Amino acid sequence: MNLETLTKEFRVNGFVVARGLFGTDLLRDVTAEVERVVNNVVASGGYDHMYFDDETKATGGPTDSAVRCVFRVQDRSDDLRDLLNSRLLCDLARTLLDDEPVADGIQYIDKPPHASYEFPYHQDNAYMFFAPPRALVATLALDNQSAESGPIACLSGSHVLEILPHVPSGVLGASRGLASPPDTATYPEVAVEVEAGDVLVHHANVIHRTGQNRTAGHRRNLGFIYHGAGAVKDIQAYEEYERQVAW
Numbered sequence: 001m002n003l004e005t006l007t008k009e010f011r012v013n014g015f016v017v018a019r020g021l022f023g024t025d026l027l028r029d030v031t032a033e034v035e036r037v038v039n040n041v042v043a044s045g046g047y048d049h050m051y052f053d054d055e056t057k058a059t060g061g062p063t064d065s066a067v068r069c070v071f072r073v074q075d076r077s078d079d080l081r082d083l084l085n086s087r088l089l090c091d092l093a094r095t096l097l098d099d100e101p102v103a104d105g106i107q108y109i110d111k112p113p114h115a116s117y118e119f120p121y122h123q124d125n126a127y128m129f130f131a132p133p134r135a136l137v138a139t140l141a142l143d144n145q146s147a148e149s150g151p152i153a154c155l156s157g158s159h160v161l162e163i164l165p166h167v168p169s170g171v172l173g174a175s176r177g178l179a180s181p182p183d184t185a186t187y188p189e190v191a192v193e194v195e196a197g198d199v200l201v202h203h204a205n206v207i208h209r210t211g212q213n214r215t216a217g218h219r220r221n222l223g224f225i226y227h228g229a230g231a232v233k234d235i236q237a238y239e240e241y242e243r244q245v246a247w
Contacts, residue, residue: 003091003092003095006018006092006095006096006201007095007096010096010201010203012157013154013156013157013159013190014154014155014156014157014158014159014160014202014203014205014206015154015156015159015190015192015200015201015202015203015206015208016096016200016201017192017194017198017199017200017201018092018198018199018201019194019195019198020195020197020198021088021092021140021197021198021199022140022197022198022199023197024197027142027196027197029079030080030083030140030142030222031142033077033079033080034073034080034108034142034220034222036077037070037073037076037077037080037108038067038070038108040076041067041070041076042066042067049070049071049072049075050067050069050070050071051067051068051069052066052067052068066112067108067110068109068110068111068117069107069108069109069110070107070108071105071107071108072105072106072107073105073106073107073108073222074103074105074106080106080222081106083224084103084105084106084224085103089138089224089226090103090226092138092199092201093136093138093201093224093226096136096201097134097135097136097226097227097228098134098228099134099228099229099230099231100228100229100230101226101227101228101229102226102227102228102229103224103225103226104128104135104225104226104227105225106222106223106224106225107222107223107225108220108221108222108223109220109221109223110218110219110220110221111149111150111210111212111213111218111219111220112213112218113213113215113216113217113218114213114214114215114216115150115212115213115219116212117212118150118209118210118211118212119169119177119209119210120169120177120178120209121155121177121178121181121182121207121208121209122166122169122176122177122178122207122208122209123161123163123164123166123178123204123205123206123207123208124137124202124204124205125163125204125205126163126164126166126176127175127176127241128204128225128227128233128238129233129234129235129237129238129241130204130227130231130232130233130234131231131232131234132230132231133159133163133203133204133205133231134204134227134228134230134231135203135204135225135226135227135228135231136201136202136203136204136225136226136227137201137202137204137223137224137225137226138199138200138201138223138224138225138226139152139199139200139201139202139221139222139223139224140197140198140199140221140222140223140224141194141195141196141197141198141199141200141220141221142196142220142221142222143196143217143218143219143220144194144195144196144217145192145193145194145195145219146193146215147191147193148213148214148215149213149214149215149217149219150210150211150212150213150214150219151191151192151193151194151210151211151219152191152192152200152202152208152209152210152221153189153190153191153192153208153209153210153211154189154190154192154202154206154207154208155182155184155187155188155189155190155206155207155208156187156188156189156190157186157187158182158187158205158206158207159202159203159204159205159206160205161187161205161207162205163205164178164179164180164182164207165178165179165180166178166179167179168244175244178207182207187207191211204227
């Protein structure tokens, strides 16, 4: 992992891929632990930080394949919480943030085979509310992800923008989307194809989305969220957002 090269690309584009950051053995262990957590969440029921791909399955006997999102995964696994605070990820976050990283949490998102839903264009800082916007998400691909599988698509260079107006999206797991279409002429879209074990890091202000999964395989991601110690969270704005989501 060449941190200097990754940093230059991150500064220009607002996102970068650390190819093969997770080796075969580590990826196998992490994937197994994620599967254990997801199965346990489904079996326990009533976990507040979980959404199903089809909510009707939640009342008719949910399965792990029906889970769309699990948030605050670190609360369910000591091993994954240790990974969130590991040197492997924190060194990467520290370099890209140019600040001491503060670990915020882990989110799991799965697009099952032939999932038709899409996460609309949005900026993560419309949920995070950090100023300055010194925050990022490092997304570990648990599966190979081609353009047909609905991978994360980023608008190159859009991290320089302020937070744009957002409105409720109506999509479970991605509560807000841009109020107006983004300027893809100035900030061209790049669908980031990755292999299992790659880590896509995107800036909290970069505009991004995901499309439909048109393949027969799962598209599973594990996102590790960090902000810089010098960034301040707007607690009032965050609490108002939480109230809106709850409503």
